Amino acid sequence: MSSPEQWTRPEPGAGPAATAAEPTPEQVKAGLRATTEGGPELTQLLTPEGERVPSEQFDPYVADVDIDVLCGLYRDMVLVRRGDREANHMQRQGQLGIWVPLLGQEAAQIGSGRALKPGDMAFPSYREHGVAFTRGVDFKELLGIFRCTDQSGWDFQRHGFHPYTIVIGNQVLNATGYAMGQKFEGKVGNTDGDGRPSSTDEATIVYFGDGATSQGDVHEGFVWAAVYDAPVVFFCQNNQWAISEPTERQSRLPLYQRARGYGFPGIRVDGNDVLGCLAVTRWALEECRHGNGPVLIEAFTYRMDAHTTTDDPTRYRLSDELEEWKLKDPIERVRAHLTRRHGIEQDFFDQVQADADAFAAELRDFCFNMPDPPPERIFSNVYAEPSPVLDAQREEYLAYLGGFVEAGER
Template sequence: MPVTTAGFGPDLVEVFGPSQRDGGPDLIQLLTPEGERVHHPELDLDFSAEQLRGFYRDMVLTRRIDTEATALQRHGELGIWAQLLGQEAAQIGAGRALKKQDFVFPTYREHGVAYCKGVDPLNLLGLFRGVDHGAWDPNENNFGLYTIVIGAQALHATGYAMGIQRDGDVGTGDPDRDAAVIAHFGDGASSQGDVNEAFIFAASYNAPVVFFCQNNQWAISEPIERQSRIPLYQRALGFGFPGVRVDGNDVLATYAVTQAALQRAREGQGPTFVEAYTYRMGAHTTTDDPTRYRLNDDVEHWKLKDPIARLEVYLRRNGLVDDAFVDELKQEADELGHHLREGCKALPDPKPMDMFDHVYAEETEELRVQREGFASYLETFEGGHH
């Protein structure tokens, strides 16, 4: 599949238009909510049947992870869960656009991106169960640990991007070496100082980073209209790099736009802001009650734009999937659900001394004293509880 970086140059305003509002006529879209394939003059790709079925499978399984985790929380097996219902296309499109060497800095909701990077979803459940702080190795999957501090990962991503830039892993022309970084955050985080500071550093140093904002239109209970007077993607121009808005419920468009933005970064052309215009159909987390602050009519409206349903319509209409394929996928999702339910309940509780194991790469004298003091304290209990 050819990679294009067209549409990200000086002609940005003409290509994407400053008049774009609430999705807008210039919203980058390759698959309509009705499942019709459309084309973009600058950002378009030819997708194979295998790729299309792969996107569909990814989204179905990601939604099942989300559904099972929500149920586990309701049954008291997880302390909390951050849902992604309705945002599967934004995450799978962005996740599948990554190369192996690209590094991801997520928030606490990037379950679909984690899936794309090969992180066992059981590791995600361990974090929300409270038995670890994230048991996956970021260096193994090039997928950072979940970030609870809103927007902090944008600074981490920019710093990492500046690092690989100085290591000479950007703009060499070697497709297996040139790397990019992507930072995921929501529309609420775009109001944080950390994110805006990351924009400044990324622009100043031409860092190879893509800022991927899933604008699900609600910063917990605060609507996007109270956060920004202009569409979020237009903010990027004020910092000196391009911003684009893509239909975040369209996995094809999200893939195409993110792929182009990442390739632009790998080539040494600097940062890009991608606003994936989507909607959070579920709650912010399982402690949230969205019926207190938003209209049910809005949710019903966005259900008609469901990212999985629109791709299934397209696949069926073009004879790319049939009932047998869908049934087989359902069976695979059921097996995944069973794996998550049984695996979650079997996760071992942490040992008290484990908290000292991953504080620093090398143990400091202060940490050693603290470790020994805490070990002595535990010895005062029967059995030591090591």
């Protein structure tokens, strides 16, 4: 039997991993510690107390982050959290069919989203409201999906943000295929006239959770991306709960180490550190644009709310765990840093909160007054070209509905 450390973090030459069907209590405890602490290889630039941690490797990727940028990142996270909370409330009031909260994951999404360039493409799952915000998608556009009046109304090519994907892990295959296309079209590994990497090269990023890493689609995406050196960043938001299953029930290894088996680099970053997420994602995207992709990022974070509004997390996790992670809040650490290290005063934070409240009020007004789409809308955008069969189905269905109207008028 191997040691508990080998169970959770086996390294080459350290001996075989445990082979028992059931882990011992010591192995379970070791796995829990690795999950809770993030492990020794956790990349962090901003501690929960707001202290800046220097990094020889990643500091160059945030060299342009001045006080204005930091304040902007703080504002992004506050607005996105306020919009998320308002949407959650509206679902409870019957205005949305369901909502998928992002509470606690703001830093992972804002940091990585702000690392993207206009030519890059992002493939979300169904929780990336913060990434959508950074890509210029109107938050109101997201509400239609969960009110069941729309199917993603934004221009995904213009925003560089693909429609939401509900099928777990499927977006990884889509993103890998898109990234392969970027390489086949020569949009990777170019140089400008002065010999520097081209500023017009592109990359792809795809978001998924820890639970999705148990899906075959994700592993197939890893295989194809590795074989073709596809310029894709696999961004795993490890919020430690695949609905009700903890990470240690899904993997013997920290998730970022899985990349080694496919032949590309993996890295674990503090997912509650917006500066760390920005730096690591910029690095990974540059690797991809230069032709060195793919890269796996595991953003080590925590889901502070339910999986969706149909879920009850009190049935499978302890309140003590939640309270512990409140001390690692992604927004509060930036606020502490701005206050203690940069002398930002209360007026700034008050203004951001006022902006967030106005943002929430705008969302609420829009949602409450959102018109129901006409019945024929369900036949729109099914095919790129006209379809006689679909046209006939539409006419038959509308005639059927019209019969009810006529019967009611008599």
